[in-house]
Amino acid sequence: MHAATRDKLVARFGDRLTEVTDAYNELAVKVASNDIVEIVRFLRDEPELRYIHLSDITATDWPDDDQRHEVIYHLYSYELCEYIRLKVRVAEGEAVPSLTELWDAANWLEREVYDMFGVQFSGHPDLRRILMWEDFEGHPLRKDYPLTYERPQFSFNKDNPPEIIK
Amino acid sequence: MVEAKTMTVNVGPQHPATHGVLRVVLELDGETVVKCVPEIGYLHTGIEKTAEAKLYYKAIPMTDRMDYLAPMSNNFGYCLGVEKLFGVEIPEKAQWARVLLAEVTRLNSHLVWLGTHALDIGAMSMVLYAFREREDVLKIYEAVSGQRMMSTYFRVGGLAQDLPADFEPLVRTLLKNMKVRVQEYEDILTNNRIWRNRTMNVGVISKEEAIKSGITGPLLRASGVKHDLRKARPYSSYDKFEFEIPTSDRCDSFGRYEVRMEEMRQSLRIIEQAIDGMPEGRYRSRAPGIVLPTKEECLYSMEAMIYHFKLITQGFSPPKGEVYVTIESPKGEIGFYFVSDGSPRPYRMRVRPPSFVNISALPKFVVGGLLSDVITCIGSIDIVLGEVDR
Numbered sequence: 090m091h092a093a094t095r096d097k098l099v100a101r102f103g104d105r106l107t108e109v110t111d112a113y114n115e116l117a118v119k120v121a122s123n124d125i126v127e128i129v130r131f132l133r134d135e136p137e138l139r140y141i142h143l144s145d146i147t148a149t150d151w152p153d154d155d156q157r158h159e160v161i162y163h164l165y166s167y168e169l170c171e172y173i174r175l176k177v178r179v180a181e182g183e184a185v186p187s188l189t190e191l192w193d194a195a196n197w198l199e200r201e202v203y204d205m206f207g208v209q210f211s212g213h214p215d216l217r218r219i220l221m222w223e224d225f226e227g228h229p230l231r232k233d234y235p236l237t238y239e240r241p242q243f244s245f246n247k248d249n250p251p252e253i254i255k
Numbered sequence: 256m257v258e259a260k261t262m263t264v265n266v267g268p269q270h271p272a273t274h275g276v277l278r279v280v281l282e283l284d285g286e287t288v289v290k291c292v293p294e295i296g297y298l299h300t301g302i303e304k305t306a307e308a309k310l311y312y313k314a315i316p317m318t319d320r321m322d323y324l325a326p327m328s329n330n331f332g333y334c335l336g337v338e339k340l341f342g343v344e345i346p347e348k349a350q351w352a353r354v355l356l357a358e359v360t361r362l363n364s365h366l367v368w369l370g371t372h373a374l375d376i377g378a379m380s381m382v383l384y385a386f387r388e389r390e391d392v393l394k395i396y397e398a399v400s401g402q403r404m405m406s407t408y409f410r411v412g413g414l415a416q417d418l419p420a421d422f423e424p425l426v427r428t429l430l431k432n433m434k435v436r437v438q439e440y441e442d443i444l445t446n447n448r449i450w451r452n453r454t455m456n457v458g459v460i461s462k463e464e465a466i467k468s469g470i471t472g473p474l475l476r477a478s479g480v481k482h483d484l485r486k487a488r489p490y491s492s493y494d495k496f497e498f499e500i501p502t503s504d505r506c507d508s509f510g511r512y513e514v515r516m517e518e519m520r521q522s523l524r525i526i527e528q529a530i531d532g533m534p535e536g537r538y539r540s541r542a543p544g545i546v547l548p549t550k551e552e553c554l555y556s557m558e559a560m561i562y563h564f565k566l567i568t569q570g571f572s573p574p575k576g577e578v579y580v581t582i583e584s585p586k587g588e589i590g591f592y593f594v595s596d597g598s599p600r601p602y603r604m605r606v607r608p609p610s611f612v613n614i615s616a617l618p619k620f621v622v623g624g625l626l627s628d629v630i631t632c633i634g635s636i637d638i639v640l641g642e643v644d645r
Contacts, residue, residue, distance in 0.1 A: 113339060113578050143469050144581065145607040149594055163579055163590070163607070167480065170487040172579060194469025197615035205303075220296040220644060229304055236308050 472587025
């Protein structure tokens, strides 16, 4: 089914694809973060592929790895009716090139990844929190963010609590 | 010397026409919208984070609460994802029942959309009619699951319990009523001059812009893209049903209205085929150790009881891997992405929310239009904030 896509990608990019798998019959490709825009542009504009729908951008946190952030893109082709998954790994503090130039949909999706995981996107026009409020500290979907912790919203006297609490 | 000044207006978050807690910051020049910034996050409940701490079986009730107008569609997507990860085959009866209920859910969602959208624009009576028919849908929900809204009826491997005896009469009643009613709705609205003036050429989004914004579902089809995941990648047993994909080239709010009305008719067609040809058999697959045994089996079989206990307490560990499953929910393409690290809990569960992506395109719908048309646009995008924020 997705053999055509895989062959075309491998023929065009060869060694620049770190890993190509199709577990569960889903084509998944690992690429370097510098290559992501070029590869996505190729997938989108190549006449026989036309992965023109950006379905999703999300991330997974692997805190024990050197490159803890894994950003995951799902593209879809309306003609092939196929998905492709692209994965990029970056370390804390490194930025992933933004896809906002190619799709407007990337704007909010990347903001959500930034909000939830703290991944930076270079070239994003408006990278700020989207679900959490502006002065929220931390990134909730990281594995080291506790599940049951609730940050106090009104912390005007956090450093100087009244006698009765001390 | 008169200075040109713009005014900033907050619509929401507590505004009935924002369909929940959406806040839209508008910059107005007179009545014309110059800039529009939607702000979300007021309903953020961390469903993705919570799901990481639960066994695969136990996150199903949370998916109901995302798009609370289409609980069964969310269940459907979630279960399909887990089933793909586990490698479970679903019995035919469960597949047909799921398709039927997913289409009933589409009616539910579209009816609420129609009622509230028309109410926003000023057709007061529509909301009463739409909610009257929705009652038939909620009766079906109640019959199968005991719940009127948060049904949680789907399970990994099939359904929570067998279809009840009064299921068929209830579905027949729904079919009988809705076939007439959809026509009545169209009689009220389609040629209504006020309705046409308020929706035609309002919130126009071209095909190219729609694709660039990633919008899916009825909005995309109303912009002239003939695409429906039920046809393009038939999941469950959608390939066994006959139905059409309605599209419109109008690209405006009226086009989206036309598409959704026709979708309701097509849903009725699918429901009718499903209830006519409902196969006999098991309502949940028999996969010991992976899928929960049915209640009846637990009562009579020692083995089943042991499996039940083990699954509830320890869960099932799928192999390492990841799956991405998408279905056509009433709002668009809803996707579930699971990453398994070989433990009985998902390492990562991601929901690709259709409303989230659709509402991110709101500025394209409203900029350059009038303030009063913002309400039309929000209504015709059909958002549910529970899903936008998750």
